[in-house]
Amino acid sequence: MADQALHPALADRPTLADETGIPRLLAIMAALRDPQTGCPWDIEQNFATIAPYTIEEAHEVADAIAREAWDELPGELGDLLLQVVFHAQMAEEAGMFGFSDVVASISDKMIDRHPHIFGDESRDKSAAQQIKDWEEIKARERAAKAEKGVLDGVALGLPALTRAVKLQNRAARVGFDWPGPQDVLAKIQEEATELVEAGDSMDHAHQTEEFGDLMFVMANLARHLNIDPEEALRLANAKFTRRFRSIEAALAADGRRPEDSDLAEMDALWDAAKAAERA
Known part of the structure; x- marks a missing residue:
């Protein structure tokens, strides 16, 4: 798709008017963060304050897809892309990395994780085998980062149900798992009964803990049934x-x-x- 026409508001800003595509967006973000002439709100933000917006925008992309609102999807994807640009701009200001490093990182990762496309491995393998190979590559990457624990590297910022499934998948790879859905259903009944029976005698913190246990087992059932709980x-x-x-x-x-x-x-x-x- 061709780049959109220049926005009229940029006509008197030569440094922005000369850019198109990703360079244009990067220039806009840099202008918004300019300490002297930028937007006060954008200037005040940091990684922690922007992170919730990043999560929110990802959910709005998923929502547009779920509703098959294809006319809304370009705008939602643009909002999500802005989050990447925002984080990269703040990192560049801090001397940590820039947008080009973000692009290089994901490009290298995709090449490394697809040796059957960009390397010498055969492409003639099942999707299940490719998933297994992908997990082995990720395990080597975690080892290179000194992430030695089975559960190391599962992001804390994930939605709780998604993170529960990822933690359970990691544990299952080393054999810590119920044999099948029926065993999980029995545990769900046990946890639900305990929550109901002890509900009146528990303080709120204890009730929250028991309810969390029930939700965790529900996530495990979803995993055994190959259902995305989110x-x-x-x-x-x-x-x-x-x-x-x-x-x-x-x-x-x-x-x-x-x-x-x-x-x-x-x-x-x-x-x-x-x-x-x-x-």
């Missing part, structure tokens, strides 16, 4: 939103709102929305 919960959230909006619409047709109804009526409307979806 995706499953996103779908459940979408279903809940869809059906509750049906309740609101049904009540609005009668000139009422949910607070003007009661649980029995709303539950019946929920069942009607569910039946309509299945039909």
Whole structure:
């Protein structure tokens, strides 16, 4: 796709007007961070304050894909790309690295992790074998970083369910795993029973701990069933939103709102929305 036409607001900024593509975006970010002439908000930011926006933008990309909102996807991907540029600009100002180092790093990694494309290995292997080879390469990379523990290198900033699955996958590689889903289901029943039975006698911190144990085992069940728990919960959230909006619409047709109804009526409307979806 050709570069977009120059934005009118940049017409009187020659250093930006001469750039296109990625160089243009880098120049814009540098201008925003300029200590003398930049944006006060952008200047005040640091890695820690920008990190939550990075996570948020990644989720918004996933949301656009889930909704198949292809017209929104270029903008969402642009927002995510800006996060990379923002971090790279701050790193360059601190003398740590620059955007070109980010690009070189991922380019080298992709070449190193695909020896069946860029090296001498045969491309004639199954997807499962390629995944196994990929994990072996990553294990060597972790060893080179002196990450010797099985669980070393699993990022703390991942969504909790995703991180749980990654931790469990690592442990499973060395044999620390339940044999199958039925064993996990039995553990879920055990954890749920303990949470319910001891609920009244637990303090909040203990309840939180027990609930976390239950969620962790639920993530393990998802792993055994080859289900992405984050995706499953996103779908459940979408279903809940869809059906509750049906309740609101049904009540609005009668000139009422949910607070003007009661649980029995709303539950019946929920069942009607569910039946309509299945039909």
